[in-house]
Amino acid sequence: MKFLNNLTFGQYVPADSPVHSLDPRCKILAVPVVLTGIFMAGHVAAFAAWAGLLAALAWYSRLPFRLVLNSAKPVLILVAFTALIHIFFTDGTPILKLGFVTITREGVAAAAQMGLRLLLLVLFASFLTLTTKPMELSDGLERLFSPLVRFGFPAHELAMMMTIALRFIPTLLTETDRIMKAQLARGASFDRGSLWKRLKAFIPVLIPLFVIVFQRAEELATAMEARCYRGGEGRTRMRPLRWSGRDTAALAATVAVVVALAAGERSLLP
Amino acid sequence: MKTDARTVCELRDVTYVYPSGASGRAALSGVSLEVREGEWLALLGSNGSGKSTLARHLNALLIPTQGDCIVYGMSTRDPANVFAVRSAVSMVFQNPENQIVGTVVDEDAAFGPENQGLPPAEIESRVERALEAAGLLAKRAKPTYTLSGGEKQRLAVAGALAMDAPCLVLDEPTAMLDPRGRADLLAIMRALHDGGKTIVHITHRLEEILWCDRAVVLAGGRIEWEGGVEPLLRQDGALRKWGLDAPPLVALWRELGEETGLALPRIPTLEGMIDALCPLQ
Ligand SMILES: Nc1ncnc2c1ncn2[C@@H]1O[C@H](COP(=O)(O)OP(=O)(O)OP(=O)(O)O)[C@@H](O)[C@H]1O
Ligand SMILES: [Mg+2]
Numbered sequence: 001m002k003f004l005n006n007l008t009f010g011q012y013v014p015a016d017s018p019v020h021s022l023d024p025r026c027k028i029l030a031v032p033v034v035l036t037g038i039f040m041a042g043h044v045a046a047f048a049a050w051a052g053l054l055a056a057l058a059w060y061s062r063l064p065f066r067l068v069l070n071s072a073k074p075v076l077i078l079v080a081f082t083a084l085i086h087i088f089f090t091d092g093t094p095i096l097k098l099g100f101v102t103i104t105r106e107g108v109a110a111a112a113q114m115g116l117r118l119l120l121l122v123l124f125a126s127f128l129t130l131t132t133k134p135m136e137l138s139d140g141l142e143r144l145f146s147p148l149v150r151f152g153f154p155a156h157e158l159a160m161m162m163t164i165a166l167r168f169i170p171t172l173l174t175e176t177d178r179i180m181k182a183q184l185a186r187g188a189s190f191d192r193g194s195l196w197k198r199l200k201a202f203i204p205v206l207i208p209l210f211v212i213v214f215q216r217a218e219e220l221a222t223a224m225e226a227r228c229y230r231g232g233e234g235r236t237r238m239r240p241l242r243w244s245g246r247d248t249a250a251l252a253a254t255v256a257v258v259v260a261l262a263a264g265e266r267s268l269l270p
Numbered sequence: 271m272k273t274d275a276r277t278v279c280e281l282r283d284v285t286y287v288y289p290s291g292a293s294g295r296a297a298l299s300g301v302s303l304e305v306r307e308g309e310w311l312a313l314l315g316s317n318g319s320g321k322s323t324l325a326r327h328l329n330a331l332l333i334p335t336q337g338d339c340i341v342y343g344m345s346t347r348d349p350a351n352v353f354a355v356r357s358a359v360s361m362v363f364q365n366p367e368n369q370i371v372g373t374v375v376d377e378d379a380a381f382g383p384e385n386q387g388l389p390p391a392e393i394e395s396r397v398e399r400a401l402e403a404a405g406l407l408a409k410r411a412k413p414t415y416t417l418s419g420g421e422k423q424r425l426a427v428a429g430a431l432a433m434d435a436p437c438l439v440l441d442e443p444t445a446m447l448d449p450r451g452r453a454d455l456l457a458i459m460r461a462l463h464d465g466g467k468t469i470v471h472i473t474h475r476l477e478e479i480l481w482c483d484r485a486v487v488l489a490g491g492r493i494e495w496e497g498g499v500e501p502l503l504r505q506d507g508a509l510r511k512w513g514l515d516a517p518p519l520v521a522l523w524r525e526l527g528e529e530t531g532l533a534l535p536r537i538p539t540l541e542g543m544i545d546a547l548c549p550l551q
Contacts, residue, residue: 014411134373167373170415216368223369226329226361227429228353228385238380238393 013130018246019061020131024140026247027128030254037258038120046265047116053257054123061131071126072119079122083115134166139241142232156232164220168213175212179205277340278437278468279305279328279359284337286323296335297323298491305437305470310463312479312499313472315488316513321472324488325441328470330355357386360430364442366422369429375417376401376410378425382433396432404428404458420451427458437468444478452478476503477517480539487512 014020019027041047058065072079092106129137142159149155180190183204190201286298298320305311305328315321326332327339330346342358344351360382363369372378376397383393401407404424409417417425423443430438440459444452460481463469471482479485485502487495489512495502502509503520516524523543527534532550535542 135377163373164371167371167414170413171367219363219365219368220371222331223361223363223426224371224381226331226356226363227371227382227433228356229381230353230385234387235384236387236389236393237384238377238390238397240390 011129012133013063013067015062015131017060017062017131019057019127022131022250023241023243023247024132024136025144025241025243026251027132028137028140028144030251031125031128033251033254033258034124035121037261038117038124040258040262041117041265042113043265043269045269046261047120049261050120054120057124057127061127063130068123068126068130071130072122075118075122079115079118082118083111086111086114135163136241138162138166139237143241156235160232168216171216172209172213176205176209179208276307277304278307278342279303279470280340281324281327281334282338282340284324284327284334284339286327286332287335288323296491298327298334300337301488301491301493302337303486303493303496305468307436307468308463308466309483310459310469310471310481312482312485313470313488314474314476314479314485314512314514316474319488319513320491321488322441323491325361325439325470325472328437328439329359329361331361356435357433358435359437359439360433360435362423362426362430362438362440362443364445366419366426366446369426370414370422373413373415374410375406375412375414375425378414379406379410379428379432382429386433393432396434397428400428400431403431403461405454418451420447420454423447423451423455424458427455431462437470438462439470439472441472442474443471444473444475456481474514475517476509476514477519480517487514489513 038050041050054068055065058068087103087107087110088101090104090107090110092104094102095105095108096103132140138159141162142155145153145155145158180188183201184190188201188204190198192198193201281301281303284298284301285296287294287296301320301324303324313321313324323332327334327346328341330339330341330352333339333347339346341351341355344355346352346355370378371381379397379400380393383396388396397410398407401410404427406421406424406428409421414422414425423446427438427440427443444455447455456478459469459471463481471479473479479499479502482499485495485497485499486493487502494512495505495508503516506516509516523534526532532546534546
């Protein structure tokens with residue numbers, strides 16, 4: 001039995017697609033552009049268009065659509081919660097009265113809008129991690145933030161921390177699993193009792209986990225030093241990032257689609 | 271053993287006291303040792319005898335409290351030499367899990383040469399050669415967490431090889447591996463030794479040192495014994511004192527000699543066994 005394997009949602013899925021081979025910087029920059037577009041959408045038709053684009057992107061990335069949808073699972077609670085808040089706390093024409101809460105037509109509309117926006121947002125953003133290797137992602141972020149280094153921004157250090165964190169996620173999951181099983185064998189239970197009880201059951205898991213993490217971190221630091229690591233200075237890369245015409249074209253196309261959809265919605269729909 | 275070979279690393283009367291050590295006891299005291307070019311040196315000793323402490327001096331991870339450590343003529347005491355020292359002597363540690371930096375096999379092997387600031391094409395060819403030598407070329411695009419313990423340790427070796435250092439120090443590289451993984455790693459070490467690498471092999475399993483050129487035994491932070499592997503295996507009582515056990519096969523072979531009174535060679539190599547036993551028929 002594995003307790004924690006569903007935390008690996010949204011991790012890199014190798015495939016030979018035009019989206020996978022884009023420069024990571026292009027994909028990182030495209031994310032805020034697309035998110036702006038989704039936040040400007042309001043009409044049903046606009047949402048339908050974005051959903052269509054999502055399916056097209058999945059096909060273009062050679063990723064099974066189900067796998068893309070799966071990456072939204074961890075945030076479904078957040079989406080539902082946001083929608084509920086909008087249903088209950090929006091003023092307008094009442095359509096249903098339940099005791100002291102009133103549900104309004106505007107509330108339902110706002111809930112659907114916010115829920116869909118959040119969902120689309122997460123789904124589009126997940127393409128970044130699904131189609132980009134962790135190392136490329138951190139390289140891309142490092143390069144994008146490198147102009148800020150002059151003002152003391154630790155671009156290389158943050159990128160390296162991200163790489164190592166990603167590298168250690170599977171190890172830590174295995175480790176947590178092992179500790180939880182050891183506790184189970186001694187009669188602990190993680191799925192029974194009140195929430196408080198269940199949280200308390202996790203303390204004997206967290207303490208050994210912290211000890212292990214610090215021990216590992218120290219050994220890893222020594223190993224990195226032994227391999228001539230001395231920060232970002234003088235460091236080269238085996239596969240340096242290369243921004244090509246394709247990346248410019250892809251980014252321009254993304255901006256064009258967002259502008260076209262927003263303009264279309266403003267001018268064509270009431 | 272080549273006697274006229276060049277010295278790779280040299281410890282000169284090295285004493286080391288861990289600054290954090292509560293007892294203030296020296297982890298190494300008055301250790302002098304030479305590692306010669308092309309040799310396969312076994313460094314033996316029980317737990318806490320100071321093997322890892324010594325190994326970390328060869329890579330400038332530790333600087334002697336007293337005495338000097340000279341690597342290819344460079345003192346590790348001078349911070350300007352540290353980078354060159356680490357490029358000349360690379361290390362493999364005990365726990366395969368805690369020395370992998372990359373999320374993908376070949377990216378991890380590239381970590382060392384990337385830090386050395388080499389051009390991409392050079393890194394690529396070194397990584398390929400190193401993965402080939404470690405038998406991991408077929409897995410170069412795999413995520414590192416999918417590797418077995420033995421494969422992870424071979425990746426650590428590949429990472430060290432990719433730095434192209436002439437000397438390799440392995441600190442109990444087989445301690446966490448199963449017999450199969452251990453045999454694979456030893457085969458790789460033999461091939462590297464045949465290819466001319468200088469190897470310092472830290473272990474407390476005597477059966478792993480049968481192919482070594484020379485052995486050094488540490489106890490309580492001092493060098494207790496230094497010499498060939500064969501004479502070492504003859505130190506019956508002393509081995510026990512140092513916390514080392516003769517390999518079962520060697521013990522059996524010795525007993526056979528004692529029981530039958532035959533003049534058997536000291537180390538049971540296949541050829542030696544055949545030469546000694548076949549004429550009896
Ligand atoms: N980081 C440290 N801080 C303080 N003391 C240390 C540290 N590391 C090792 N020591 C002490 O130094 C001595 C030598 O340790 P070292 O790790 O070199 O032994 P070893 O021969 O490698 O043992 P093992 O077979 O367990 O790996 C031991 O007494 C140990 O307790
Ligand atoms: Mg040790």
